[in-house]
Amino acid sequence: MQNMKPEDLASDNYQETELTFFDGTSRKVLYTDIETQFPDGCLIVSRTDLDGVITHVNKSFVLMSGFTEQELIGQPHYILRHPFMPPAAFAGLWKTIQKKEKWHGYVKNLRKDGGFYWVYATVIPNRRNGEIVSYTSVRRKPSVKKVAECMELYPTLF
Amino acid sequence: MPFNMTISPDFKPELISGWYIFNTWLQKKIDTPIHIDLVNDFIELSDAIDQNRIDLIYANPCDIARLVREKNFNPLVQPVGTQDETIIVSSVNSQVKTIEDLSPGIKVAMTDVPDVNTIGMIMLEPADITPKDIETIHCQNFITVAKNVINGQADIGFLLADAYNEFSNLVKKQLHSLITSKIHVLHHALLAGPDFPNQENLQQVLLSMNEDPKTQKILQSLEIEKWQAMDREEAEFLIDLMDTLSPE
Structure with a gap:
């Protein structure tokens, strides 16, 4: 996966860090403190294969992530991983869905332009004939109070 | 013994005559006796599904999961351009x-x-x-x-x-x-139960309704522009989506 580029950012005022993901891949991440508000009444919908590679996105996903659909399809879902998010949150997600259960959580996502947006995410395993064949993730507008709680909690989980 | 068709109880009351006209036309077209069995609310509908009293249904997206996964119904068609927001x-x-x-x-x-x-x-x-x-x-x-x-x-x-x-x-x-809401993907659909005969033919008959001015009028009486095919995977996608939205 490509490193983020300063020319893609919405602001010159950014921070830089390197993230390493569960599969050993590393990526240079550039991020700003510019928040994009979740659009009222919308749902962000995506599907991934069993390895977490994006196979389907809806228009709201494209809008909120700042990427084009072509840039998203075929990429690992961790293209949205914000350095604020503790790895433990995602370990819990994978553990839950691999047990064929539904996972819920509040997530701070990274945009292509370095900004961020908070979501309330639900991920379910898609079962066909008893086997998990893919995952569906639906993100919706989160509670302001719950986001405030996560902003306190997440930094303690590293 | 005729097959039973029901309409999700959230249909508009003023469209009831349209559904009866649709049924009269459909019976002749596919040479299969079908009786319309309307229910008053979603509790009655749930009972009818439980008792296997339905063979053909125009269903709310929330009922599609149960019909497909528990009762082995097959999705046939969905209305074009009509979404539940x-x-x-x-x-x-x-x-x-x-x-x-x-x-x-x-x-x-x-x-x-x-x-x-x-x-x-x-x-x-x-x-x-x-x-x-x-x-x-x-x-x-x-x-x-x-x-x-x-x-x-x-x-x-x-x-x-x-x-x-x-x-x-x-x-x-x-x-x-x-x-x-601006979800764009929730919609009703017409499904057939496992015992309903010649479902491929039924689907083709429905898909061609907008090609004939006479049957176009029947669609208009249901406030449907035309049908589009809905396959099992599309139904599964809708079911998965509803699953993510169901209360924890």
């Missing part, structure tokens, strides 16, 4: 102008239409309101929801956006639209 309204005289103005303990007028209520509750989440935080006022139909909101018995109401759009200006002027 939800709108939350308050009274124009209310202090409530945004979702964030709401607080736990509110009274919510709603029908028993499951997808509208599911999406309505989801749109209250940003205000930290969950199902246990509301007092529900059950209504028979969407106009009763509007009346409860207008006369102040309910703080807000959940409406199907299409129903709201068809209210008279007199009613709309007394309501304030707080939020409308």
